[in-house]
Amino acid sequence: MARGGFPGMGGGNMQQMIKQAQKMQQNIQKLQEELEAREFEGSAGGGMVQVKANGKKELTQILIKPEAVDPEDVEMLQDMVLAAVNQVMRLVEETSEAEMAKLTGGRGFGF
Numbered sequence: 001m002a003r004g005g006f007p008g009m010g011g012g013n014m015q016q017m018i019k020q021a022q023k024m025q026q027n028i029q030k031l032q033e034e035l036e037a038r039e040f041e042g043s044a045g046g047g048m049v050q051v052k053a054n055g056k057k058e059l060t061q062i063l064i065k066p067e068a069v070d071p072e073d074v075e076m077l078q079d080m081v082l083a084a085v086n087q088v089m090r091l092v093e094e095t096s097e098a099e100m101a102k103l104t105g106g107r108g109f110g111f
Contacts, residue, residue: 024104031103035096042088044080051084057092059085 035055043050048068052061062084068077 027103028100031099035099038095040088040091040095042084042086042091044083044087045076049077049080049084051081051088053088053092055092055096057089059088 038055039052039060040055041050041052045068048065050061050063051059053059062081064077064081068080070076
């Protein structure tokens with residue numbers, strides 16, 4: 001058995017692995033901060049309703065074109081707002097997952 005370690009594992013290898021893990025954790029934290037600062041946009045009704053959100057999944061803006069407002073059909077407007085919100089939330093999630101997968105090589109570290 002190797003002195004002060006695990007069989008077959010030199011101390012240098014373990015330290016290198018720890019350094020790599022720390023570097024990856026720093027990169028993940030930086031990526032998370034960058035994603036949180038990004039702005040994402042979703043729309044519905046051919047752009048009649050536009051929704052913006054940040055990477056923290058917080059809505060930052062909802063734009064509704066006046067011609068989308070029909071007092072006789074409020075349900076359609078509600079559906080467009082809901083569709084735009086769902087679209088932007090999916091975009092935030094998919095982008096975050098894709099960027100994280102690039103960084104971690106597809107391994108889910110739960111950061």
